[in-house]
Amino acid sequence: MGPVVSRKTYVLTWIALLGLTLATTLFGYVNLGQFSIILAVLFAMAKGGLIVSFFMHAKYEQRVIRVIIVGGGVWFTILFSFSLRDYIN
Amino acid sequence: LLIDTGPVELREQFGTPEQQRESATSGMWVFLMTEVMMFGALFTSFAIYRLYYFQPFTQGSSEMNVVLGSINTAVLICSSLTMALAVHSAASGERSKTFWLLIATIVIGIVFLAIKFTEYGQHYAEHKVPGIWFDSHDPGANKIEMFYFFYFVMTGLHAIHMMVGIGVVSVLALRTLVGRISAFYHAPIEIGGLYWHFVDIVWVFLYAIFYIPGIHK
Numbered sequence: 001m002g003p004v005v006s007r008k009t010y011v012l013t014w015i016a017l018l019g020l021t022l023a024t025t026l027f028g029y030v031n032l033g034q035f036s037i038i039l040a041v042l043f044a045m046a047k048g049g050l051i052v053s054f055f056m057h058a059k060y061e062q063r064v065i066r067v068i069i070v071g072g073g074v075w076f077t078i079l080f081s082f083s084l085r086d087y088i089n
Numbered sequence: 090l091l092i093d094t095g096p097v098e099l100r101e102q103f104g105t106p107e108q109q110r111e112s113a114t115s116g117m118w119v120f121l122m123t124e125v126m127m128f129g130a131l132f133t134s135f136a137i138y139r140l141y142y143f144q145p146f147t148q149g150s151s152e153m154n155v156v157l158g159s160i161n162t163a164v165l166i167c168s169s170l171t172m173a174l175a176v177h178s179a180a181s182g183e184r185s186k187t188f189w190l191l192i193a194t195i196v197i198g199i200v201f202l203a204i205k206f207t208e209y210g211q212h213y214a215e216h217k218v219p220g221i222w223f224d225s226h227d228p229g230a231n232k233i234e235m236f237y238f239f240y241f242v243m244t245g246l247h248a249i250h251m252m253v254g255i256g257v258v259s260v261l262a263l264r265t266l267v268g269r270i271s272a273f274y275h276a277p278i279e280i281g282g283l284y285w286h287f288v289d290i291v292w293v294f295l296y297a298i299f300y301i302p303g304i305h306k
Binding site for chain 1: 115159282287289
């Protein structure tokens, strides 16, 4: 069993993550009202996606792992959206 | 943890190291999804309170130390790189490289905690400890205090995860040192790495919700 992801991929992911962090911080200085946190969370989701795909090499795993990840995402979406529904209306 | 259990630490219920690795990996991912739900409940509560108390929560966020928060985000991303490279080295059978990358991960993790506790110290000095010592002249003081409750609970829970992670990586480093990890069977490093990266992701979101919304003020 050799390595599944190359060192180059790891380093590129790392650079992208640092770049996205810088972008998150710089965009934070623009006053977007309610949307500033939404934009920050979108950047965080992009970073999370990179970490899961490459550092945690989910991109290269067998299907069962992806089912588990999607399952977690679905349950969290249910928790979040159904809870918030009560408060937004 | 260091007891010799056979040539490749293959447990009797598994046919091949690959099968054992798949079981271990999926088990870890299931555990991480339960962690998503635990942190998810906190993130959901935070979102609801933020919808109600938009101004006080933005005020609370503006009191955060953005410089230390941003440095800590970069620090943690670097620790994830060393962890990922450790997995790579372990899979390539480079024992000494794996060991030193794991040590680097531990050291960077400790740097993160040191910066985090410096921030906690600052909040204490500024009398921003909710429930114990919270001074604010803002008309929405108790709502800002609520922001700090979320901040301390969520970053505190994250810091506990960091300490657990440092413990896990320390055991992995020790196992690598005594030769319990090989290119043939290095699943423990991979599993430990998954946990470490997950804790990194949680911080990425904490940085986004606590530090960013108030920095324009």
